[in-house]
Amino acid sequence: MKYDKILLTHGSGGQLSRQLIEELILLHLGNPILSRLDDAAQLEPESGRLAFTTDSFVIDPIFFPGGDIGKLAVCGTVNDLAMSGALPKYLSLAFILEEGLPIADLERIVLSIKQTAAEARVQVVTGDIKVVGRGDAHKIFINTAGIGVVPAGVNISSDKLTVGDKLIVSGNLGEHALAVMANRAGIEFNPALLSDVAPLSGLVADMLNVCPQIHALRDPTRGGLASTLNELAKASQVGIVVQEECIPVTEAVLGACELLGFDPLYLANEGKLLTFVAAADADRLLAQMRQHKYGARAQLVGEVIAEPQGLVQLKTAVGGTRILDMPAGEQTPRIC
Numbered sequence: 001m002k003y004d005k006i007l008l009t010h011g012s013g014g015q016l017s018r019q020l021i022e023e024l025i026l027l028h029l030g031n032p033i034l035s036r037l038d039d040a041a042q043l044e045p046e047s048g049r050l051a052f053t054t055d056s057f058v059i060d061p062i063f064f065p066g067g068d069i070g071k072l073a074v075c076g077t078v079n080d081l082a083m084s085g086a087l088p089k090y091l092s093l094a095f096i097l098e099e100g101l102p103i104a105d106l107e108r109i110v111l112s113i114k115q116t117a118a119e120a121r122v123q124v125v126t127g128d129i130k131v132v133g134r135g136d137a138h139k140i141f142i143n144t145a146g147i148g149v150v151p152a153g154v155n156i157s158s159d160k161l162t163v164g165d166k167l168i169v170s171g172n173l174g175e176h177a178l179a180v181m182a183n184r185a186g187i188e189f190n191p192a193l194l195s196d197v198a199p200l201s202g203l204v205a206d207m208l209n210v211c212p213q214i215h216a217l218r219d220p221t222r223g224g225l226a227s228t229l230n231e232l233a234k235a236s237q238v239g240i241v242v243q244e245e246c247i248p249v250t251e252a253v254l255g256a257c258e259l260l261g262f263d264p265l266y267l268a269n270e271g272k273l274l275t276f277v278a279a280a281d282a283d284r285l286l287a288q289m290r291q292h293k294y295g296a297r298a299q300l301v302g303e304v305i306a307e308p309q310g311l312v313q314l315k316t317a318v319g320g321t322r323i324l325d326m327p328a329g330e331q332t333p334r335i336c
Helices: 013-028 069-082 103-120 175-185 203-212 226-237 252-261 280-291
Strands: 049-058 089-096 123-132 140-150 164-169 216-219 240-243 274-277 299-305 310-316 322-325
Touching: 013 103, 013 123, 049 069, 069 089, 069 103, 069 140, 069 203, 069 280, 089 203, 089 299, 103 123, 103 140, 103 203, 164 280, 175 252, 216 299, 226 240, 226 274, 226 310, 274 280, 280 299
Parallel strands: 089 123, 240 310
Antiparallel strands: 049 140, 089 140, 164 274, 164 299, 216 274, 240 299, 310 322
């Protein structure tokens, strides 16, 4: 391209805007729907219920160990659809770019979007670009929307938890938040901490193939496991008991948390899910999850109880019990 940094003129709608779209965006993300550059994407009707979600992504730094803001945007949107049991189909991407952003950084992000969307089997079908002045944004913000199709017979919701349900976590917790915070602060750990950011739609599809009667799915992002479980307990008006010794957390994360004073149960994840399923289906579902690369370290960690309603209890490794409450404020530095 003629310029190596984003200019305000790239957002004017003129020749430089067209060049940016054609020589960067369409070069890497073009498909028959997006390449029309219509004001609205025309999509073929799908049978079944539609799931629709939207999100916005801001993160510092925009590149971090294990991912970047582009991968995060695709995974975050795809995973929100998957948590309703939907098969993701279409994405929109709107970029807000700060004047001065290196074109090479934008292309790196777009290539990451391309790779992640291909893995998730989702198409980017529409989008937008706006450019703001220096200091009016942190390099790049991304807004997304996603559409998916919910298969017949799937009825997943936060208010579907039933007494006796088993809780399964798909893998190790706390990796994303620590990887981003450590990178931002210039702290190095050995072994290195990598974000877990990943698209979970394939894992969810495999899970539904063996157990379409899953009651609830959630990805424990901001607020981590503790906040997510509290939201679910309140939505279903049940209690939840979690066994601390069963929760998958790596020694690296535990060590970093001890050093920095964090609790891994409250740290954000971007490639993990929680699922609640009837006890009779739990072993079969767990075995299926462990066959997928994003569920290889899945563990059964708790169950749903009748009382006290809306409360999450943690059975500690030393035999005690403590309340795993919703945080009252920011327990960790905000990363997004």
